[in-house]
Amino acid sequence: MNLHAIRAIYLYEMKRFFRTIFESLLSPVISTTLYFVVFGAAIGGRIEEVEGVSYGAFIVPGLIMLSVMTQAISNASFGIYLPKFIGTIYELLSAPVNFFEIVLGYVGAAATKSLLIGGVILLTAGLFVDLDIRHPAVMLAFLVMICVSFSLFGFIIGIWAENFQQLQLVPLLVVTPLVFLGGAFYSVSMLPPAWQVVTLFNPVVYLISGFRWSFFGVADVPVGWSLLAIGIFLALCLAVVWWIFRTGYRIKA
Amino acid sequence: MTAIVEIENLGKTYKDGLTALRGVNLTIAAGEILALLGPNGAGKTTLISALCGITTPTGGRASIGGHDILRDWRAARRLVGLVPQEVALDPFDRVIDAVRFTRGLFGKGRDEALIEHILRRLSLWDKRHARSRELSGGMKRRVLIAKALCHEPKVLFLDEPTAGVDVELRRDMWEVVRGLKESGVTIILTTHYIEEAEAMADRVAVIDGGEILLVEDKADLMRRLGRKTLRIELGAPVAAVPDALADYALELTAGGHTLLYHYHTRGERTGITRLLQALAREGISLRDIETRQSSLEEIFVDLLREGAR
Numbered sequence: 001m002n003l004h005a006i007r008a009i010y011l012y013e014m015k016r017f018f019r020t021i022f023e024s025l026l027s028p029v030i031s032t033t034l035y036f037v038v039f040g041a042a043i044g045g046r047i048e049e050v051e052g053v054s055y056g057a058f059i060v061p062g063l064i065m066l067s068v069m070t071q072a073i074s075n076a077s078f079g080i081y082l083p084k085f086i087g088t089i090y091e092l093l094s095a096p097v098n099f100f101e102i103v104l105g106y107v108g109a110a111a112t113k114s115l116l117i118g119g120v121i122l123l124t125a126g127l128f129v130d131l132d133i134r135h136p137a138v139m140l141a142f143l144v145m146i147c148v149s150f151s152l153f154g155f156i157i158g159i160w161a162e163n164f165q166q167l168q169l170v171p172l173l174v175v176t177p178l179v180f181l182g183g184a185f186y187s188v189s190m191l192p193p194a195w196q197v198v199t200l201f202n203p204v205v206y207l208i209s210g211f212r213w214s215f216f217g218v219a220d221v222p223v224g225w226s227l228l229a230i231g232i233f234l235a236l237c238l239a240v241v242w243w244i245f246r247t248g249y250r251i252k253a
Numbered sequence: 254m255t256a257i258v259e260i261e262n263l264g265k266t267y268k269d270g271l272t273a274l275r276g277v278n279l280t281i282a283a284g285e286i287l288a289l290l291g292p293n294g295a296g297k298t299t300l301i302s303a304l305c306g307i308t309t310p311t312g313g314r315a316s317i318g319g320h321d322i323l324r325d326w327r328a329a330r331r332l333v334g335l336v337p338q339e340v341a342l343d344p345f346d347r348v349i350d351a352v353r354f355t356r357g358l359f360g361k362g363r364d365e366a367l368i369e370h371i372l373r374r375l376s377l378w379d380k381r382h383a384r385s386r387e388l389s390g391g392m393k394r395r396v397l398i399a400k401a402l403c404h405e406p407k408v409l410f411l412d413e414p415t416a417g418v419d420v421e422l423r424r425d426m427w428e429v430v431r432g433l434k435e436s437g438v439t440i441i442l443t444t445h446y447i448e449e450a451e452a453m454a455d456r457v458a459v460i461d462g463g464e465i466l467l468v469e470d471k472a473d474l475m476r477r478l479g480r481k482t483l484r485i486e487l488g489a490p491v492a493a494v495p496d497a498l499a500d501y502a503l504e505l506t507a508g509g510h511t512l513l514y515h516y517h518t519r520g521e522r523t524g525i526t527r528l529l530q531a532l533a534r535e536g537i538s539l540r541d542i543e544t545r546q547s548s549l550e551e552i553f554v555d556l557l558r559e560g561a562r
Contacts, residue, residue: 002327002360004357004358004359004360004361004362005357005358005359005360007357008353008354008356008357008358009357009358011357012350012354015350016345019345082343083343086341086342086343086344087337087339087341088341088342088343090307090335090337090341091335091341091355091358091400092358093305093306093307094305094306094307094330094333094335095330095355095358095359095360096326096327096328096330096331096359096360097358097360248309252307252308252309
């Protein structure tokens with residue numbers, strides 16, 4: 001195991017993050033604040049409690065999830081796409097590092113960044129609503145698993161993408177709609193019965209539900225299913241990464 | 254000679270059917286500078302890419318420092334530094350960070366003294382905190398060399414180190430490369446500038462169509478394949494080459510003042526004695542005689558022509 005290489009990649013990626021720390025953290029903070037102003041104060045004031053939780057607090061897990069997922073994907077995909085784009089990938093390919101070590105460096109850094117952003121949003125949310133987290137350890141575990149699996153997913157997108165448009169495509173067209181329709185801002189039980197069934201095909205429902213359970217002890221689906229869902233997603237991403245490693249897909253001629 | 258790079262029957266055929274390497278055999282001695290000379294598309298970069306792990310060869314085998322490049326890839330790659338043809342650097346990265354990154358990637362711990370030494374040697378020390386986008390083209394190439402050297406490789410691959418570089422910088426680069434050789438690094442450089450091979454290499458390997466056409470000591474190559482030209486300045490101009498001298502295929506130039514005679518140095522006899530005697534018989538007086546060695550470029554063109562036949 002080339003630990004020096006993993007460390008070098010990890011620190012290099014973290015440096016990129018800290019180089020733009022202001023922008024990196026400011027935009028999630030601003031967007032979270034906006035969501036609170038609009039949904040929490042303006043509209044939320046007219047909504048009764050949802051499942052025994054004030055609406056302002058109810059949307060916090062969903063908001064964190066939205067930012068963490070998109071940030072994990074964009075950080076990890078950009079991290080590996082950039083060397084492909086500017087040509088410095090030659091160095092990764094000619095160095096005594098295997099693909100597993102490369103993944104560990106890039107995905108580790110992207111997961112750390114998104115975890116930091118998740119923490120900052122949580123703190124920001126704390127300024128607006130009273131947060132009483134029921135299961136802090138489970139909450140952290142969920143957050144870490146989501147950061148890791150979505151960073152892996154982002155890494156795959158970064159390997160696959162051949163231009164900047166494709167890099168944006170999946171987060172924009174797939175992840176954001178799934179999160180919005182995954183109960184980030186509402187409880188599944190608020191939907192008409194037919195849609196309650198349809199929505200169960202949205203994998204993000206399970207993630208948000210489980211995450212919300214760790215906050216308030218209430219969930220749309222049993223928390224075991226949520227763990228299973230995140231486990232399956234993680235396993236899928238690992239399988240694809242392994243396949244990329246075996247075939248050298250889009251990185252090695 | 255101790256071999257440091259051994260290539261046996263190495264082949265590369267891409268999925269689309271294009272064959273870039275056809276059974277390359279080559280042994281490179283420790284401490285030498287080998288110039289891999291060939292036209293564009295000859296397979297130079299593919300050969301280097303295969304040795305460095307950027308593309309996977311589809312046939313044959315190769316080893317670096319005794320380590321097979323596929324089975325024992327980590328040990329093989331630790332010995333190798335690569336300076337790519339295209340300048341590829343993160344534009345926002347600082348010089349010293351870029352170099353540190355590469356050292357880490359190759360599994361080495363921090364060594365600031367060594368990095369300072371390398372940057373000073375490449376005249377980059379003053380620029381160590383500059384971002385790569387602020388550097389000139391020549392400086393960027395030096396950064397690539399610094400990156401390739403920072404993990405103390407035994408073998409350095411330079412893929413067209415002076416492509417698109419101005420004359421002054423090219424000579425500068427040659428100095429750098431000679432200095433590296435003195436420090437004991439084995440250097441394989443690809444080029445399609447004959448001048449470059451001539452100026453730097455100990456041995457020359459000519460590659461075309463994915464095959465090594467020949468490998469030879471540079472001086473031997475020039476001696477063996479070298480044509481020479483005998484330039485004879487005449488005492489008085491002649492209107493035409495006398496018929497008696499027709500066998501010598503002489504060229505009359507400079508308005509009848511000069512005769513040119515081409516001969517092969519490797520031939521059994523050069524024919525110079527007989528030519529001079531014949532000239533004397535014809536009563537032609539000579540003012541001066543001069544011989545000139547053909548350049549590697551001319552040899553190269555001949556070789557490719559032979560290869561095409």
